[in-house]
Amino acid sequence: MQVTDKLVEDLANLSRLSFNEQEKEEIKKDLQKMISFVNKLNEVNTDGVEPLLHMTDAVNVYREDIVQGSMRKEEALLNAPAADGNYFKVPKVIKK
Amino acid sequence: MSGSTTCVEAAHYYLSAIRAKLRLNAFVDIYEEELLERAAALDKKRSSGAPIGKLHGVITGIKDVICYKGHKVTAASRILHKFTATYNATAVQKLLDEEALIIGSLNCDEFAMGSSNENSFYGNVLNALDEGRVPGGSSGGSAVAVQAGLCMVSLGSDTGGSVRQPADFCGIVGLKPTYGRISRYGLIAYASSFDQIGIFANNVPDVAAVLQVISGNDDFDSTASAISPDEYTFDTPSTGTYKIAYFKEALEHPSLDQEIAGTIKSFINNLPTQHFKVRAISFDLLDYIVPAYYVLTTAEASSNLSRFDGVRYGYRTNDDMADLTEFYKDTRSAGFGKEVKRRIMLGNFVLSSGYFDAYFTQAQKVRKQLSDKTALIFNDFDAILLPTVPSTAFKIGEKKDDPIAMYLADIYTVFANLTGIPAISIPLFRHSNGMPFGLQIMTYRFSELSLLSLSHQLMNVSRQDLHQSTNP
Numbered sequence: 001m002q003v004t005d006k007l008v009e010d011l012a013n014l015s016r017l018s019f020n021e022q023e024k025e026e027i028k029k030d031l032q033k034m035i036s037f038v039n040k041l042n043e044v045n046t047d048g049v050e051p052l053l054h055m056t057d058a059v060n061v062y063r064e065d066i067v068q069g070s071m072r073k074e075e076a077l078l079n080a081p082a083a084d085g086n087y088f089k090v091p092k093v094i095k096k
Numbered sequence: 097m098s099g100s101t102t103c104v105e106a107a108h109y110y111l112s113a114i115r116a117k118l119r120l121n122a123f124v125d126i127y128e129e130e131l132l133e134r135a136a137a138l139d140k141k142r143s144s145g146a147p148i149g150k151l152h153g154v155i156t157g158i159k160d161v162i163c164y165k166g167h168k169v170t171a172a173s174r175i176l177h178k179f180t181a182t183y184n185a186t187a188v189q190k191l192l193d194e195e196a197l198i199i200g201s202l203n204c205d206e207f208a209m210g211s212s213n214e215n216s217f218y219g220n221v222l223n224a225l226d227e228g229r230v231p232g233g234s235s236g237g238s239a240v241a242v243q244a245g246l247c248m249v250s251l252g253s254d255t256g257g258s259v260r261q262p263a264d265f266c267g268i269v270g271l272k273p274t275y276g277r278i279s280r281y282g283l284i285a286y287a288s289s290f291d292q293i294g295i296f297a298n299n300v301p302d303v304a305a306v307l308q309v310i311s312g313n314d315d316f317d318s319t320a321s322a323i324s325p326d327e328y329t330f331d332t333p334s335t336g337t338y339k340i341a342y343f344k345e346a347l348e349h350p351s352l353d354q355e356i357a358g359t360i361k362s363f364i365n366n367l368p369t370q371h372f373k374v375r376a377i378s379f380d381l382l383d384y385i386v387p388a389y390y391v392l393t394t395a396e397a398s399s400n401l402s403r404f405d406g407v408r409y410g411y412r413t414n415d416d417m418a419d420l421t422e423f424y425k426d427t428r429s430a431g432f433g434k435e436v437k438r439r440i441m442l443g444n445f446v447l448s449s450g451y452f453d454a455y456f457t458q459a460q461k462v463r464k465q466l467s468d469k470t471a472l473i474f475n476d477f478d479a480i481l482l483p484t485v486p487s488t489a490f491k492i493g494e495k496k497d498d499p500i501a502m503y504l505a506d507i508y509t510v511f512a513n514l515t516g517i518p519a520i521s522i523p524l525f526r527h528s529n530g531m532p533f534g535l536q537i538m539t540y541r542f543s544e545l546s547l548l549s550l551s552h553q554l555m556n557v558s559r560q561d562l563h564q565s566t567n568p
Contacts, residue, residue, distance in 0.1 A: 007445075014444045015398065016405070016424040017437055027441060030499060034442050037500050038387040041458050044465070051460030052467055055275045055289045055516045061318040069316055075182045081412035090407055093420045 001039075003032040103135035103142075103153040103197060110155045110199055114246045120222045122237040122246060124160045125168055126200040134197055149195030150309055156191060157241045157250035160201045161208055162293065163282035164188045171284045172216040173206045175404050175411045175431030185282020186317065187251060187293050187310040194309045199247050203237030206433045207401065208253055208286045210234045211261060211502050212495065215435045220492060223265060225531060229489040232262030235294070239266040242296045249297045249306050255286050256389055257484075257509025259294030260521040260536060264484035267523040267532030269551075271295045271303045274541045275516035276321035278307075279314035285400040287393035290513040300522070300552040304328035307544065326545040330552050338372050338550055340364075341477040343379040351486045351504060356533055359525050360483055363535065367557065374481075377473065384462055386503055389510040391446050391459035398443025401436070404428060438499060463514050470515045474540035479550055481537055482508045484521040488531035508536060518544050522551050524558045 008028050012019055019027055073086070082089035111128055135153070142148055158164060161171050163181035165188075170176040184192070191198065205215040213221040213236025221236040223229040224244035231240045235252025239262035242250050252259040254272035263270025272294045280291055293310070297303045308328055314320040342364060347357050364374055406412035406427030413426040432440070446455035473480065485505060495501045512519035518541070521534035535554065539547040 008441075011441050011444050011448070012425075014448065015437075015440045016402070016421070016428050017432070017440065018422075018425040018429045027438065030438050031441060031445065033500055034390070034438070035445065037503070038391050038442075038446070038455060038459075040387045041384060041391065041462060042454065044381070044384050044458070044462050046458060046461035046465065049461040049464050051457050052464035053460065056319050056321065058276075058318070058321070061322075063315055069183075071182055078182060079179050079409035081406060081410070088408055091416075091420060091423050 001035060003028055003035060007031075103138040104132065106153055106155055107131050107135040107197060107199070110247055113244070114200070117224070117244050117246060120224055120227075120240050120244055121219055122203055122221055122240040122244065123157070124170065124172065124201045124203050124218055124237070127167065127198060131197055131199050138195055138197070149193065151191060151194040151196035151305065154196045154306075155199050155248045156196045156306075157199055157202045157238060157247040158188065159204050159235050159238045159250070159252045161204060161253055161284040162188060162251055163284075164198060164201070167201065169201065169284065170217070171207045172204050172218055173432065173436070174217050175428070176409075177217060177411065179409055181282070183282060186279035186314045186320075188282060190310045190312075191306075196309075202235070202241055202250060202252075204252070205234035205236070205258075206436050207284070207397070208234040208255055208258055209397070209435050209439055211257070211505050212490070212492075213237065213262075214492065214496050215433055217433065222492075223489050225267065226489070228491055229531065230265065230492055232265035232485075232489060234258040234262075235296070236262050238296050239263055239268060239270065242266070242268050242298060249295065249302055251306075251310075252294045252296060253283055253286070254292055254294040254513065255290045255393060256506050256513050259296065260484050260509050260519060260534070261506070263296060263521045263523070264534035264536075265489035265531070267534075269297050269300055269303055269520065269522055271307065271520045271548075272512060272518065273307060273311065273544055274321070274518045275513075276319050277311045277518070277542070277544065279312070279317040279320040281314055281316035281320075287396035288400060289396060290389075290393055292513075300548050300555060301328070301330050303520075304330070304548050307548075321542070323542050328545065328548055330549065337370070338479060339477045340367075340372055340374045340479050340481055341377045341473060342374065342481045343382065344376045345379055345382045346482050346508060349382065349486065349507070351507065352483060353487045353527075355527055356483055356486070356488070356525075360481075360535060363524065363558070364481060371553075375477075379469075381462070381466060381469065382507070385466065385511050385514060386507055388459045388462040388466070389506065389514055390442070390503060391455050392463065392514075394439045394443035395447050395456055396443070398440045398447065401432075401440055404431060406431070435499070466511070467515050470517060471540075478546060479537055479539050481535060482511075484508060484534040484536040488527045488529060488533050512538055517541050518547050520547055520551050522555055524555065
């Protein structure tokens with residue numbers, strides 16, 4: 001399949017990434033190569049095969065419902081790029 | 097390390113080794129002060145006659161994707177370069193409980209994506225045997241730290257070969273355990289159904305000692321198996337017979353270096369037949385495993401890495417931004433490197449509507465076929481032998497601009513991650529170009545006991561061979 005500018009732009013938007021013109025050409029070329037490469041999978045006959053969804057045989061791993069592994073608020077905010085002591089700060093999202 | 101030395105002396109020894117080899121760029125962070133304090137505390141405890149831990153004084157390095165509370169963990173990425181871990185990974189907690197000494201965090205490819213350690217925010221790691229060559233990746237720093245004697249053992253992570261491939265390039269032992277053997281709690285996720293913490297050491301018993309400590313179930317990771325860790329002993333040589341398979345297609349593959357193919361074939365054919373029954377079997381899916389791997393891992397990565405949005409942690413762009421979507425895009429575009437962006441893009445492609453069934457579902461079906469085939473093979477055989485990598489360590493820059501050439505070098509390692517089985521690379525051989533290369537051994541899920549004893553035995557077989565050939 002052909003990787004178009006439109007596809008690159010759509011994927012960049014889904015990925016929350018932006019590319020300048022030069023980077024866009026580069027990623028387009030890379031995607032074209034990578035997609036042709038993985039296209040090889042279509043040669044495999046998988047009729048009647050169920051997709052493998054889980055890597056373990058375990059089902060319903062239960063434990064007692066005891067609170068553990070939680071983190072204090074100060075610790076959770078420690079790595080925040082911007083916080084005011086109680087909350088993470090984000091850019092203003094509601095426009096007038 | 098018993099009797100003749102102290103933990104403090106060992107710590108000083110390794111710290112000065114690190115200082116002498118800083119140019120290898122293996123470490124991201126060195127915990128000097130804390131290491132010496134903990135070493136002194138261990139010495140005091142031991143001399144008081146208190147019982148000592150299973151890894152008492154073992155100088156250990158950890159890959160920069162594993163959380164150690166209060167220490168930076170950055171996945172070698174700009175987007176996390178100021179991030180401090182707020183809790184311990186379960187594997188780290190278990191190391192500390194058994195009195196291992198953590199000496200520092202180790203360089204790697206960004207978010208563990210890469211096969212050469214050329215994708216790090218902190219720059220390349222150099223192979224200590226030839227500084228013009230890559231150490232392999234993604235756990236390049238973890239491999240070089242053990243190779244160059246900068247720590248005794250180290251932890252890496254292996255999603256498609258990121259422990260075994262650098263172990264092969266550096267001439268040491270690297271184990272990827274069964275999926276679920278070691279808790280992934282506190283391991284920065286790349287592809288969650290593939291990721292597994294792995295272990296580097298100079299020999300198999302050291303790998304086993306660490307594995308025994310860090311494996312086991314975990315309340316914080318429901319995929320960590322309840323199957324108890326094995327007790328590994330290497331005192332009595334096994335007297336049984338191993339039934340061993342190798343893939344004909346793998347040793348005849350056009351991408352495989354001819355000398356590596358010849359060396360491994362002759363090693364296999366010369367195994368003493370009273371202990372090893374070896375048979376070549378056919379494996380026709382070989383050329384599909386790398387494509388299946390890249391479809392599934394990039395899909396999982398695009399989803400795992402969506403959490404890096406510049407809000408709760410990590411790098412954030414200038415936030416006077418008018419639009420929230422632009423804010424995310426700016427943050428992520430400046431925070432992630434090229435290879436990470438490529439994989440996020442491919443991952444979102446294979447997951448997007450219209451392509452999902454043709455790529456993602458198809459790859460999951462191929463994974464099911466691989467998994468079923470593998471189970472059948474292990475009905476008849478105890479182990480599978482393969483090369484670890486099709487070539488020895490390549491030159492820095494050689495494959496940097498060709499993602500496909502880089503991905504194809506994973507042909508022998510991704511199989512174990514797709515099927516969840518344990519696999520190890522042991523350093524048995526040396527190429528005429530001067531670089532080492534390994535033999536890869538795989539057993540069935542949760543058969544680490546047999547994997548490690550077989551590996552130990554093969555290392556001894558090889559040592560005897562060498563001995564005989566140099567003393568005819």
